[in-house]
Amino acid sequence: MVKPFERRELAQQSVAIHGISIRFACRAFSVSECCYRYQPKLRDENTEISDWLIKLTEGENDWGFGLCFDYLRNVKGKPWNHKRVYRIYCELALNLRIWTRRRLKRNAPESLKEP
Template identity: 55%
Template sequence: MAQHAVTQFRAGIRVACEVFSISQSCYYYQPKQADENEVIADWLIRLTTTQRNWGFDLCFLYLRNMKGFKWDHKRV
């Protein structure tokens, strides 16, 4: 909402954040692991299209043990 106000109505970032009751750090926030999420999703899609009978556990173990990724089960 604040981004929309800044781009469409040319409001200042400080004013837009005050109107929508968010901090300026929330306005500028960028997730740190967004690129890694795409890598995980791509691997899971490729595995499930080639190995239709594999469940989550087999996919996770394959990525961890065979491909060497160090993600834990909560990350995947």
């Protein structure tokens, strides 16, 4: 399944390369014209957030999002929203997989085994 932003990119490429109309490209790729023309407003704070996250995770390999966000909020006093910080954290592919410890299977003691 193709994601919406990928469909938008395909529509933009078809308009640029093949010279078809925007309306036709949007209908062909099932993208609204508003989505086709949308330009995100990137702020300078987003680069500052990403710089902080990269700096924190390089020094501490086992820091997940929670520790990073708590450090930025409580220690550094940054006012950023957790949803915004998490979005940037995921875009940087810093999300850690938390592995649970596997327990060894132990054999039952001889006295508990059936004869």
